[in-house]
Amino acid sequence: MTVPPPSPRHSLLRGSLRALLAGAAGGALAALVVSVVLTLQGWVWGSAVLKGLPSERPLLWCLLWCSGIGLAISLLQRHRPSSALPEMVETLTELRRPDGLQTNEGARQLLGGGLALIGGGTLGPEALMTRLIAVASHRIWRGTDRDLVAAAMAGTLGLFHSPLVGGAALAGRRWQLLWRWLPATLGGVAGFVAFRGLSDLGGGLRGVPYDWPVDREQWFGALVAAVLAGLVGCCIGGLLGRWRHWLRSxxxxxxxxxxxxxxxxxxxxxxxxxxxxVFSGENQLKPLVLGAWSLSTGVLLLSALVKLLLVGLCLETGWRGGQFFPVILASSALGMGLHECLPFLGGLQSWSSGVVGGSLSVLLNSPLLGLVLGLTLLQGHGAGALVIGLLVGQLLQRKR
Known part of the structure; x- marks a missing residue:
């Protein structure tokens, strides 16, 4: 007797349920790994670092630990170029290729990425998390079910505390790929729920009071500030790209x-x-906005620019990881410094969010992903300025 094939509705329901479970598992595993990394960071650099505040370790301690971890990374990657941790975009690109993920050096990639985060690299955790889940999922399903690999990877992006980041990242610009968008979104929702219950990373500016313009003059100042900030953000995004290209050469x-x-x-x-x-910067954002860091305008601007340069230096010299968290912090800090230079024009949130929008517009191929990331990490602060910064970046790139 021939068993009839499952109906399309039954297949869709089954696939959606599997995507939810895969995304939840990916988000939970990411939360567990991040918590281990943060625990080790706190042990090496002190508990103040976990609160987004400066480490109290002496200079010799900092030099010995960072150079020692650099030596470990050097030995891991020596004569093995493929053992460097791919960035999140590179992992997503591999997932879309016909030959699928290349996981031969998976263990070395993950170990090197973990060491870079623990050692204070100016890097975010998203590259390590997506690669970890991609390698694990690929070995479980042997590359035969890309829908579930995509859903599990989307679940890890629950670390951004948004259920939409996973779907936006996996789909990219090819919206017609519903088979990828649907599982990724469902997996991202499940991973978001699982991750938020296990880790507080990615909270951004949650709990910071909102500051909205109240009259026409303030609205006009906020608009001008957002446009100027967007231009600055485009410049620093281009600066980071050129800096990395030069280092790569x-x-x-x-x-x-x-x-x-x-x-x-x-x-x-x-x-x-x-x-x-240094560090990813996500935990530094809230204390910086609330004034817990006592930094002069010059030191704030210098720290922002150095952070951008260190992102490129780390990524091109073996300290591999993600760039979104540190770039957003550097952009926000630069916007705060510019606001201190021009306090009469716009508000703090307009400058900060506008620079973030401009930089993300240059660094990301997807404006939607940039919008979701910015809104999530900034928790809606300066949302209008963020959108204006993204639009300024898109317009400038099209004219090129």
Whole structure:
């Protein structure tokens, strides 16, 4: 007797349920790994770092730890170029290719990415989390079910505390790929619920009072500030891209296998001298806005620019990870510094969010992903300025 095939409705329901479970598992595993990384960070650098405040470790401690972790990264990647942790965009690109994910060096990639985060690299956790779940899912399903791999990866992006980031990241610009968008969105929702229950990373500016313009003059000032901030954000996004391109052209790791050690020394000194310029920066954002950091305008602007340069330096010299968290913090800090320089024009949130919007518009291929990321991490603060910054970036890129 022939068993009739399942109906389309039954297949869709079954696929949706599997996507939910995969996304929830991905989000929960990401939360567990992030909590371990944060615990080790607190042990090495002190509990103040976990609150987004400067480390109290002496200079020698910073130099020894960062250079030691740089040496470990150097040995992991020596004569193995493919053992460097891919960025999140690279992992997503692999997932879309016909030959699928390449997981031969998965263990080395994950270990190196974890060491970079623990060692104070100016990096975000999203690259490590997406690669971890991609490698684990690929080995479980042997690459035969990309829908579930996509859903599990979308669930890890619950670390951004938004159920839409996973779907937006997985779909990219190809909206007709419903088979990827639907599982990714459902997985992102499930991962969001699981992750938020297990980790507080990604809270951004939650709990910070909102500041809205109250009259026409303030609205006009906020508009002008947002446009100018968007232009600045585009400039720093382009600066980061050119900086990385120049570093890549030098082939530092191919010529000097110990270049991660030198990067570690730079990070160690920066951690002691300009503590805002290291780590992912997500936990630093709220204390910075609330005034817990006592920084002059010059030091604030310098820290923001150094943080951007360190992002590129880390990524191109073996300290691999994500760029979204540190770029958003650097952009926001730069906007705050510009507001202090021009206090009569617009408000703090207009400058901060506008610069974030402009930089994300340049660095991301998807305006929707930039909008969701910005709104999530800034918790809606300066939402109008964020949109204006994104629009300014899109207009400038089209004219190029």
């Amino acid at each position: 030098l082939s530092l790791q191919e010529r000097f296998w110990f270049s991660p050690v030198l990067t570690g020394l730079i990070l160690g000194f920066s951690l002691w001298a300009l503590p805002l310029s």
